[in-house]
Amino acid sequence: MSETKSFALDFDLPFPPKKVWRALTEPALMAKWIMPNNLKDAPKLGDSFQFKFDGPANEWWDGITHCEVQALELHKRIQYTWRGGPLDTVVEWTLFETPDGTRLHLVHSGFKPTDGHAQGGAEMGWKQKSKTLAKILGELS
Amino acid sequence: MRHENDVFRALGDPSRRAIFEHLTKGEAAVRDLVAVFEISQPAISQHLAVLESAELVAKRKEGRLVFYRIKPAGLKPLVDWIATYQEFWLERALRLRKLLEEMDDE
Numbered sequence: 001m002s003e004t005k006s007f008a009l010d011f012d013l014p015f016p017p018k019k020v021w022r023a024l025t026e027p028a029l030m031a032k033w034i035m036p037n038n039l040k041d042a043p044k045l046g047d048s049f050q051f052k053f054d055g056p057a058n059e060w061w062d063g064i065t066h067c068e069v070q071a072l073e074l075h076k077r078i079q080y081t082w083r084g085g086p087l088d089t090v091v092e093w094t095l096f097e098t099p100d101g102t103r104l105h106l107v108h109s110g111f112k113p114t115d116g117h118a119q120g121g122a123e124m125g126w127k128q129k130s131k132t133l134a135k136i137l138g139e140l141s
Numbered sequence: 142m143r144h145e146n147d148v149f150r151a152l153g154d155p156s157r158r159a160i161f162e163h164l165t166k167g168e169a170a171v172r173d174l175v176a177v178f179e180i181s182q183p184a185i186s187q188h189l190a191v192l193e194s195a196e197l198v199a200k201r202k203e204g205r206l207v208f209y210r211i212k213p214a215g216l217k218p219l220v221d222w223i224a225t226y227q228e229f230w231l232e233r234a235l236r237l238r239k240l241l242e243e244m245d246d247e
Contacts, residue, residue: 009234011238013237019241019244033239034233
């Protein structure tokens with residue numbers, strides 16, 4: 001595959017890994033913090049499911065992110081493809097137990113160098129940026 | 142050369158975003174924007190200066206009037222999906238934290 005980029009984020013959560021795992025894999029809980037989705041039960045290896053972005057669709061993206069579970073280790077790791085619009089990426093969550101709870105490690109990979117120049121993405125990017133940055137800054141300070 | 146943050150900062154301010162959106166309907170003179178937004182002229186000019194340095198709008202002078210218009214290419218180059226999704230997941234993590242607090246313990 002030609003060169004792709006990825007990024008990693010770590011979240012230290014004062015909750016046990018089993019609880020964090022539930023939020024990562026139970027459909028109703030996933031809908032609350034990630035996005036509405038079409039899962040009926042917790043996803044299994046090989047399952048396909050979809051997230052529906054709760055913003056307006058445009059001609060470059062119908063707002064649906066297609067996911068397929070590529071790796072699953074109970075309470076430890078879940079990896080699924082994350083495909084929608086111009087993106088063909090992979091999301092991987094790994095859980096590490098810590099003295100204070102759980103370190104949730106995210107790797108989002110597969111971004112191509114050209115994944116930055118679609119006009120449609122610009123609009124979605126702006127909606128994301130302007131709505132969320134203020135909130136993030138407000139809550140992080 | 143503008144930096145992505147310039148555009149982000151420019152449009153992150155609600156008043157500036159409103160002015161920008163108004164200009165998408167067509168070119169407007171500064172004094173018309175003052176009338177529409179009921180903000181002082183110095184304030185409007187300051188907002189327009191920020192939009193201009195982010196290369197989102199361009200101006201032209203006609204006699205004593207100054208007109209501003211959208212630069213169509215203004216928004217195009219700056220989508221960075223990695224940055225978009227970094228912010229997406231950061232914001233989602235805040236929701237996750239809140240959800241975990243509200244969930245019953247096992």
